[in-house]
Amino acid sequence: MNVRIQNSYEKSQAGKLYIVPTPIGNLEDITFRALQTLKEVDFIAAEDTRHTQKLLNHFQINKRLLSFHEHSKQSRKEQLINKLLEGENIALVSDAGMPAISDPGYELIKSAIEEDISVIVLPGANAALCALIGSGLSPKEFLFYGFLPRKKQEKESELERLKNIKATLIFYESPYRLVDTLQNITKSLGNRQVAIAREITKIHETYVRGSVEEVVQWLKINPVKGECCIVVEGNEVIDQDEQWWKKLSIEEHVKHYEEMENIPHKLALKRVATDRNIPKREVYQAIHIKE
Numbered sequence: 001m002n003v004r005i006q007n008s009y010e011k012s013q014a015g016k017l018y019i020v021p022t023p024i025g026n027l028e029d030i031t032f033r034a035l036q037t038l039k040e041v042d043f044i045a046a047e048d049t050r051h052t053q054k055l056l057n058h059f060q061i062n063k064r065l066l067s068f069h070e071h072s073k074q075s076r077k078e079q080l081i082n083k084l085l086e087g088e089n090i091a092l093v094s095d096a097g098m099p100a101i102s103d104p105g106y107e108l109i110k111s112a113i114e115e116d117i118s119v120i121v122l123p124g125a126n127a128a129l130c131a132l133i134g135s136g137l138s139p140k141e142f143l144f145y146g147f148l149p150r151k152k153q154e155k156e157s158e159l160e161r162l163k164n165i166k167a168t169l170i171f172y173e174s175p176y177r178l179v180d181t182l183q184n185i186t187k188s189l190g191n192r193q194v195a196i197a198r199e200i201t202k203i204h205e206t207y208v209r210g211s212v213e214e215v216v217q218w219l220k221i222n223p224v225k226g227e228c229c230i231v232v233e234g235n236e237v238i239d240q241d242e243q244w245w246k247k248l249s250i251e252e253h254v255k256h257y258e259e260m261e262n263i264p265h266k267l268a269l270k271r272v273a274t275d276r277n278i279p280k281r282e283v284y285q286a287i288h289i290k291e
Contacts, residue, residue, distance in 0.1 A: 018090065022125070038059075038091055045108070068080065128144050135207070143168070163190075179220065196224070
């Protein structure tokens, strides 16, 4: 039995890794506990040390910073784990919001857990949850995806995979790709209700709510700036017509996409796997491995 038990505040020879959320726009959203933790740790691992230094300067905190970002994570991770094992306490912060959400913090957390180092997560700001609650769409069940792939085929494939999910969907997106992504959502998921949240907690905070097509039309006239959250209504009812393929074999199902919809073979395999809710390898084996 390989069960790991963490008693977060027990004394140990190893240090502790504190996961400290930072404001997503309004500096007043930082907590007293977050400020106290940043003051007390031995040093801070930051996604962008220049950005974090501005935050520390604002709150008059003088603390050593080490960079931990997508390009330094492999070399820096071992260094940070060694410091924790030597008994130093480290705070992990991202540029904004909760570390490990759409940033490389997850890998440091995973490595710390593997070394039986206590990981202590502080509550705090998170753009996805703010957008969800402010959207007016159901928060009962939700799926946070983050950023969709940039490549068109990969994006379409991911949206196809998500189209039958009943939970509300949450995405992050750049303002420069916002309209394109919404048009892809319409194509794959249909004209659902959606909310766009931008500049959350800042003075220009804006919510745009409506059907996807209505929001796209509005955005074409009123382009937005700043990182955006897209909150999309879940699939409330799966139409029986969606299962038109029920009487087809897997091979016939794949051929339909290739021949009738002119979809490349690899994407057709993914579509069939999504339709049938089975692993892609099962589709591949049915097509390519004959007994």
